[in-house]
Amino acid sequence: MEIIPLGDSALVVRVREQFEDAPEETLDEVLSVFRLLQRAAIPGVIELAPAYTSVAVFFNPVAVLKANGTANGVFEKLAKRIRSAIIPASRRHRRRTIAGRPRSIEIPVCYDPEFGFDLDRVAEHTKLSEREIVNLHSRAEYRVACIGFVPGFPFLAGLPKNLATPRRDVPRKEIPSGSVGIGGVQTGIYPLRSPGGWNLIGRTPLRLFDPIKNPPTLLCPGDRVRFRVITREEFESLNV
Amino acid sequence: MNLFVERAGFLSSVQDLGRTGFRQFGVSTSGALDRFALRVANLLVGNDEGAAGLEIALGGLHLRFQDERIVAWCGGEFDVHIGSLALPAGHIAYVQSGGELKFGRAQFGCRCWLAISGGIDVPIVLRSRSTDLRANFGGMEGRALHDGDQLPLGKFRRSQTAATEYISSWTAPNEWGSPAARDPILRFTRGADWNRFNDVTIQRFTTQAFSVSPDSDRMGVRFDGPELKRKDKSDLISEAVAPGTIQVPPNGKPILLLGDCQTIGGYPKIAHVITASLGVAAQLRAGDGVRFSEVSLEEAHRLLLERERDLDRFRVGLSLQRS
Numbered sequence: 036m037e038i039i040p041l042g043d044s045a046l047v048v049r050v051r052e053q054f055e056d057a058p059e060e061t062l063d064e065v066l067s068v069f070r071l072l073q074r075a076a077i078p079g080v081i082e083l084a085p086a087y088t089s090v091a092v093f094f095n096p097v098a099v100l101k102a103n104g105t106a107n108g109v110f111e112k113l114a115k116r117i118r119s120a121i122i123p124a125s126r127r128h129r130r131r132t133i134a135g136r137p138r139s140i141e142i143p144v145c146y147d148p149e150f151g152f153d154l155d156r157v158a159e160h161t162k163l164s165e166r167e168i169v170n171l172h173s174r175a176e177y178r179v180a181c182i183g184f185v186p187g188f189p190f191l192a193g194l195p196k197n198l199a200t201p202r203r204d205v206p207r208k209e210i211p212s213g214s215v216g217i218g219g220v221q222t223g224i225y226p227l228r229s230p231g232g233w234n235l236i237g238r239t240p241l242r243l244f245d246p247i248k249n250p251p252t253l254l255c256p257g258d259r260v261r262f263r264v265i266t267r268e269e270f271e272s273l274n275v
Numbered sequence: 276m277n278l279f280v281e282r283a284g285f286l287s288s289v290q291d292l293g294r295t296g297f298r299q300f301g302v303s304t305s306g307a308l309d310r311f312a313l314r315v316a317n318l319l320v321g322n323d324e325g326a327a328g329l330e331i332a333l334g335g336l337h338l339r340f341q342d343e344r345i346v347a348w349c350g351g352e353f354d355v356h357i358g359s360l361a362l363p364a365g366h367i368a369y370v371q372s373g374g375e376l377k378f379g380r381a382q383f384g385c386r387c388w389l390a391i392s393g394g395i396d397v398p399i400v401l402r403s404r405s406t407d408l409r410a411n412f413g414g415m416e417g418r419a420l421h422d423g424d425q426l427p428l429g430k431f432r433r434s435q436t437a438a439t440e441y442i443s444s445w446t447a448p449n450e451w452g453s454p455a456a457r458d459p460i461l462r463f464t465r466g467a468d469w470n471r472f473n474d475v476t477i478q479r480f481t482t483q484a485f486s487v488s489p490d491s492d493r494m495g496v497r498f499d500g501p502e503l504k505r506k507d508k509s510d511l512i513s514e515a516v517a518p519g520t521i522q523v524p525p526n527g528k529p530i531l532l533l534g535d536c537q538t539i540g541g542y543p544k545i546a547h548v549i550t551a552s553l554g555v556a557a558q559l560r561a562g563d564g565v566r567f568s569e570v571s572l573e574e575a576h577r578l579l580l581e582r583e584r585d586l587d588r589f590r591v592g593l594s595l596q597r598s
Contacts, residue, residue, distance in 0.1 A: 039467045042519045042547030043575035047467065054512055069299075084298040084515055086539045091515030093298065096550075096576045097583045109576045181513070182301040183539035186410045190513075227410055244300075246400050246412040252300040 036121075038114040044096055046110065048072075048117060051088045054180070055220070058192040061088055062178055066257045068121050070135070075120035077113070078102035085256045086181035087190075092117065137178065139259040142224070142239050144173065144215050145270040150238035153203070157217060157234050160200045169264060171195045172236065177222065177260040187226035187244030187252040191260055194222045206232035213238045215262070226252070237262075240274035276342045276431075278391065280424040284335030284378065289395050289414035289426070290388075291327040294403035298538050304518055305405040305413065307388050308493065308534050308557035309454065311582065312349035315447050316390035318586075318593055319347035319367050326394030326429070327404035329420075332386045333560070336378040336420075340370050344431055345392040349447065351384020351455040351558050365452025384455025384558035393429035408493060409535055447589070455558035458484070461531075462552045462570045462578075466521065466544035468511070476503045480545065480567060485529065489561040493535040496559050502527035505543060513541040519548040519556075521567075531556060549575035551582060 037049040050068050051061050069085040072092065079099035084091045096109050103112050146169040148154055154165045161168065177191035184190075199220045207230060210216075214225045216233030225231055226243035243253045254260065265273070280287075292313065293306025307313035307330055314324040329336070334353050347367050348355060355362045356377050362368050364387070370376055378387070397404050397414055406414025415424055446452065472480070485500035503523045516522065520532045522542035531548060532540075533556065548556055549570060559565065570578075 040464065040547075040572055041467070041515060041544075042517055043464060043549050043572060043579065044519075045515065045517045047514055049514075082296050082298050084538060086514050087512050089512075089514045091298070091517075093295070093517070096579055100576070100580055107573060110572055181539060182299065183513070184301065184537055186297075186301045186303075186407075188301055229409075244410070246302075246407075246410070249401075250300060251297060251302065251401060256299060 038117060040110055041091060045091055045093045046113065048090045048092065048121070049088060050090065054087045054192070058178065058180065062180060062192070062257055065090060066135075069256075071121045072117065075116070077116050077120065079113070086183065137257045137259050138255070139261070140254060141261050141263050142241060143265040143269065143273060144237040144239050144262045145265050145267055146173075146237035147267050147270075149267070150214070151236040153216075153234035154236050156203075157198070157200045157236060161197055163197065168198065168236065171198055172217075172222070173262045173264045179254050179256050179258045179260060180221075181256055182252060182254065185225070185227050185229050185244075186246075187254070189223055189243070189254045189258075189260070191222045194220055196220070198222075200234050202232040203234065206230055210235065211238065213240060213243070215239060238270070240270050276428050278341065278395070278426040278428050279339040280336070280420050280422060280426065281339055281375075282335060282337040283420040283422050283424065284331060284337075285333040287329055287331045287336045287420040288406040288408060289327050289397055289404060289420075290330045290406060291404045292325045293534060294401055294405055294407070294413070297401050298515075301538050302401060303407060303409065303536060303538060304534050305403070305407045306534050308386060309350065309388065309554035311451070311554050311586075312454065312557075313388040313390065314586070315365070315451050315589070316347045316349045316388050317394075318590060319365070319447060320345045320390045320392040321432075321597070322390055322392060322394050326390065327397065328388055328390040328395060330386060330388055331378055334378045334380045338376045340372060340374050340376070342372045342428075342431070343374075344370050344428070346370055346376060346389060348387050348389045349452045349454075350387025352382040352453060353387050354379035354382065363446075363452070365447035365449070367446075381560075383457075384453070385560040386557055391428060393431040396427040396429040407535070448585075454554040456555060458564045458566070459555045459559070460566045460568050461548045461556055462575070463521065463546040463548050463567050464570060464572050464575055466546045468543035469545060471505050471507060471543050472523075472545055473504055473506050476505075479503065480529075481569060482566075484564040484566055487559045487561055487563040487565065488528075491559065491561065493533055495533055495536055496531040496556060498529050498531070498565070500528070503529055503545065511541055511543060513539045516540040516544065517547070519550065519553055520544050521546045521548065533557070549578065551575065551578040
């Protein structure tokens with residue numbers, strides 16, 4: 036485990052070096068560190084954000100200084116507090132209980148070519164039929180590795196390897212909200228109308244980001260996700 | 276009581292000190308790109324430091340007040356007038372009901388922050404009144420101001436200030452009111468991927484001038500200039516980025532991230548502009564020449580602490596002035 040400065044008001048706790056070789060274990064470990072740091076409520080820490088192999092800690096250096104009473108070594112003092120707060124995470128057997136049991140969430144997706152603008156592109160690259168793509172994509176189980184890019188955008192780990200397709204060379208200027216896409220070895224959902232370079236294969240009628248709700252996103256880091264195939268009619272009836 | 280937007284100008288938006296607590300959901304900080312400038316302006320008019328004000332980019336904003344208010348602004352060099360009276364940066368001024376406040380084009384620098392006694396009372400969304408211009412929520416209906424908008428203002432308590440003259444002689448220190456500088460130097464600390472860049476690149480980054488590209492915005496300042504090259508080409512695992520982070524995409528042109536930046540990124544991070552220099556960064560506009568100069572993390576923290584102490588003294592001075 037490494038703690039690295041991210042400028043003068045944030046730092047990154049790198050829990051692991053790699054993600055792809057053991058995504059499940061890595062996520063559980065990262066989320067354990069995230070929860071332990073949440074519980075520790077270290078003075079001066081403003082917020083925390085997990086992503087793949089790391090947890091970012093944002094802090095107010097002036098508040099950390101005041102809490103410590105000296106003007107030197109803000110980073111070292113904070114790093115020390117962080118290390119002592121996350122010692123339990125290194126005890127393997129406790130990891131799962133700290134991380135909590137992940138929630139399972141089902142996302143209805145209409146894979147109609149009307150929404151899956153790039154199904155043909157993915158088919159060409161993967162040498163699979165569009166039907167096979169839909170079957171593979173909707174039968175796999177995924178986990179939210181992190182949320183970012185735009186509010187509520189879930190980066191999902193667990194895409195069947197033979198579905199991996201490189202991003203489009205030229206990103207689209209505008210992608211409709213709810214679009215489900217494949218970008219390299221990951222899959223994800225665009226919560227808002229936004230530009231983007233992933234290959235679009237379907238669309239969900241669910242709202243993934245709503246700023247007047249708390250939490251504002253449908254998905255959270257660590258959640259288990261499955262896609263359920265729906266028809267165009269079901270899409271319309273759910274899209275209210 | 277309302278504030279009428281007669282002319283919205285180039286890009287004006289409601290901002291406070293930003294949105295925190297929702298980064299894990301991918302929500303950006305937003306907020307005034309120079310938070311210190313907004314804090315000073317708010318203190319001058321008797322508001323809480325975190326009250327919502329307006330961020331005005333490149334000027335052109337005309338406002339009409341429905342009731343009397345105290346105003347102050349800090350930031351770049353703008354010609355600002357209340358009727359025919361010129362209002363310099365960092366000064367406290369009184370606007371009577373029906374009065375007009377006009378921001379001309381930026382002579383120099385890029386942005387300024389206007390505080391109005393009572394603050395701008397748009398609804399709080401995710402604990403902030405800041406406009407998230409990328410995700411379109413917060414502030415005025417999640418967007419930049421339009422001509423004809425009416426902004427709700429908070430209650431103005433007359434005791435908020437003792438100013439009876441139209442423009443008070445009591446001001447904020449000059450470098451607080453106008454932090455814009457010609458050919459500025461941005462101080463930075465090393466980023467996690469500093470060692471991924473070759474010696475020539477580090478030499479270029481720390482000695483040569485970079486020019487601000489026209490496609491810069493509240494998400495980030497893009498630079499043209501000497502190419503920054505990595506030693507290796509391996510993909511990095513995405514992790515957190517923050518306002519101030521300088522990342523280098525494969526084209527070798529650095530991007531300095533600002534308040535509207537996304538929460539995670541996969542480009543190598545060569546450096547981070549220190550918090551005490553972010554106000555200078557917020558004044559950059561297309562064509563400006565910029566140099567980067569390294570400081571230690573301790574120095575970055577010391578500068579921040581010093582500025583907080585100065586602000587504490589200023590706050591005390593203001594309250595004595597009013598009592």
